[in-house]
Amino acid sequence: MTGMDRTLPPETHRPKTLTPQRDDVFWSIPWRRQGWLIAAMLLGTCVRGVLLWQYSASSLSELYRADHAFYRQWGLAISQGVWSPGHVFEQGPLYAYILGGFYALLGKQDLFLLACQMLAGLSTVWLVDQIGRVVFDEWTARIAAFVTAICAPLVFFEGLVMKTWLTPLLSTLIVWLLITPSIRNCNW
Secondary structure: OOOOOOOOOHHHHOOOOOOOOHHHHHHHOHHHHOHHHHHHHHHHHHHHHHHHHHHHHOHHHHOOOHHHHHHHHHHHHHHOOOOOOOOOOOOOOHHHHHHHHHHHHHOOOHHHHHHHHHHHHHHHHHHHHHHHHHHOOHHHHHHHHHHHHHOHHHHHHHOOOOHHHHHHHHHHHHHHHHHOHHHHOOOO
């Protein structure tokens, strides 16, 4: 028997099926691939909801001290048309202007403000998941998303009238913008 006479084993002669396997169909549905992310976001929503509910039932919900009072007063002044405090900024003005816009549109509803901050903070979970998928792998992204969803300092600062909650959100947004494949390929 020469090398030319060899035949391939019978299983290689079998034609490949054109229909995808059951697992391929299951995981090709976009919402099923994102099931872990959806679960992490739901967990984060529940954690933030419990915190907001407990905070609204406590006497701390009407207590404003130090930075809380400073930003709240500054935001209320901006909502009434006072755009500048008349002196050098002691704190970064971004959050004060966000508060001013919120108060001008919706009034002095701090619980609703905190709920909006917490919902915006949930986008950090999505951003961390996306960064994890690009930089590492899918499992790392899943674990990172769950940790971010229940991370106590993130949730705590999202529940305060303070600018601190913006830092993780904006930082992860900048990292995501820098490493996203579609943006990474542009010429700037």
